Amino acid sequence: MSATTPWTTETPTALLVLADGTVIEGKGVGATGVIEAEVCFNTALTGYQEILTDPSYLGQIVTFTFPHIGNIGANGEDIEDLTPAARRGAVGVIFKADITDPSNYRSAQHLDQWLKTRGVIGLSGIDTRALTAWIRENGAPNAVIAHDPNGQFDIEALKARAKAWSGLEGLDLAKEATSGQSSQWNEKPWVWNEGYDEAKPEEAAYHVVCLDYGVKRNILRLFTGLDCKVTVLPASAKAEDVLALNPDGVFLSNGPGDPAATGEYAVPVIQELIKTDLPIFGICLGHQMLGLALGAKTEKMHQGHHGANHPVKDHTTGKVEIVSMNHGFAVASASLPEGVEETHVSLFDGSNCGLKITGKPVFSVQHHPEASPGPQDSHYLFRRFINLLREKKGEPALAERA
Ligand SMILES: NC(=O)CC[C@H](N)C(=O)O
Numbered sequence: 001m002s003a004t005t006p007w008t009t010e011t012p013t014a015l016l017v018l019a020d021g022t023v024i025e026g027k028g029v030g031a032t033g034v035i036e037a038e039v040c041f042n043t044a045l046t047g048y049q050e051i052l053t054d055p056s057y058l059g060q061i062v063t064f065t066f067p068h069i070g071n072i073g074a075n076g077e078d079i080e081d082l083t084p085a086a087r088r089g090a091v092g093v094i095f096k097a098d099i100t101d102p103s104n105y106r107s108a109q110h111l112d113q114w115l116k117t118r119g120v121i122g123l124s125g126i127d128t129r130a131l132t133a134w135i136r137e138n139g140a141p142n143a144v145i146a147h148d149p150n151g152q153f154d155i156e157a158l159k160a161r162a163k164a165w166s167g168l169e170g171l172d173l174a175k176e177a178t179s180g181q182s183s184q185w186n187e188k189p190w191v192w193n194e195g196y197d198e199a200k201p202e203e204a205a206y207h208v209v210c211l212d213y214g215v216k217r218n219i220l221r222l223f224t225g226l227d228c229k230v231t232v233l234p235a236s237a238k239a240e241d242v243l244a245l246n247p248d249g250v251f252l253s254n255g256p257g258d259p260a261a262t263g264e265y266a267v268p269v270i271q272e273l274i275k276t277d278l279p280i281f282g283i284c285l286g287h288q289m290l291g292l293a294l295g296a297k298t299e300k301m302h303q304g305h306h307g308a309n310h311p312v313k314d315h316t317t318g319k320v321e322i323v324s325m326n327h328g329f330a331v332a333s334a335s336l337p338e339g340v341e342e343t344h345v346s347l348f349d350g351s352n353c354g355l356k357i358t359g360k361p362v363f364s365v366q367h368h369p370e371a372s373p374g375p376q377d378s379h380y381l382f383r384r385f386i387n388l389l390r391e392k393k394g395e396p397a398l399a400e401r402a
Pocket residue numbers: 056253254255256257258259283284285286326327328329330
């Protein structure tokens with residue numbers, strides 16, 4: 001790909017330097033500085049704040065294929081990481097157009113200012129279509145993103161840094177994304193014109209313990225919205241820590257990095273938990289680590305899946321759901337051992353999107369049923385989990401689709 005500067009003839013104030021030496025010039029937005037990361041593209045049309053604060057994006061630079069970003073500004077509500085004070089989400093961002101001025105009743109800040117505050121380095125004014133096509137052909141590249149308002153770059157040093165970065169494979173980032181302490185989650189789902197309601201954990205019907213590898217808030221909100229008290233434990237928690245809380249069910253969260261690297265400490269814990277009769281539900285990284293715990297293999301994908309418009313088929317019902325996705329690794333379907341069923345597949349490439357243990361209340365999905373952002377087709381999976389908790393208590397099942 002050749003370097004392009006379609007936005008202006010001015011001196012570039014930001015660069016994207018790929019590990020193969022390609023240099024793409026643009027205009028700097030957000031924070032200044034230099035950072036190495038993997039570049040992916042996200043095809044969602046809405047929800048840029050939720051995307052950029054999703055802890056699973058740690059170690060990545062998100063290229064938005066939607067060209068105009070910023071028109072709803074930034075607010076303090078559309079946040080997905082548990083501890084936004086320390087940046088736990090995308091480290092860089094790439095836009096086609098200049099950031100649009102905010103025009104929305106919820107906007108509290110210009111997106112540019114919000115990116116600066118969060119420490120997210122941005123590059124705008126580049127041909128994101130060409131970059132996306134390049135990623136599709138060549139796979140998600142390692143790169144360095146650099147922003148300097150004076151346009152002072154040591155290009156050879158940036159090329160060397162991009163080339164030297166070892167990439168996401170083998171990288172455990174959950175230890176950085178986890179909130180690191182145990183806490184209780186008390187916020188319910190967002191309601192139009194009302195915002196978030198507070199949960200009353202003392203009155204909740206079920207207790208779910210979440211192992212936090214970089215959990216998204218909306219997952220926790222959907223649990224409280226379904227009458228659950230939610231206790232969040234750090235990624236380092238042991239099976240005894242989970243069982244000591246006497247939960248009705250366990251949730252394995254999403255998170256950044258390579259599941260195989262994270263699995264070194266998390267998989268033995270999951271293996272212990274599977275031996276009990278507790279219902280277990282996993283999403284994304286949690287799904288991949290459940291797969292590893294069962295003896296399956298995970299693999300790095302060519303370009304990954306990042307968007308809010310991916311078709312997935314649920315073999316249990318035969319229905320197709322349009323889902324939110326954010327993953328660069330996948331469970332290799334062929335490696336699923338006997339006694340483990342493939343429940344969901346991607347209709348884009350046939351890759352594995354779900355599994356369950358035959359005869360046990362344990363299942364997980366690769367996609368993001370909590371959406372945030374994205375369609376809510378897959379919310380039923382939370383009700384599927386609640387039904388496992390109900391079954392254990394001898395309560396009748398809820399309809400899966402409300
Ligand atoms: N959203 C997630 O949990 C992502 C899982 C894992 N880090 C991947 O990229 O595949």
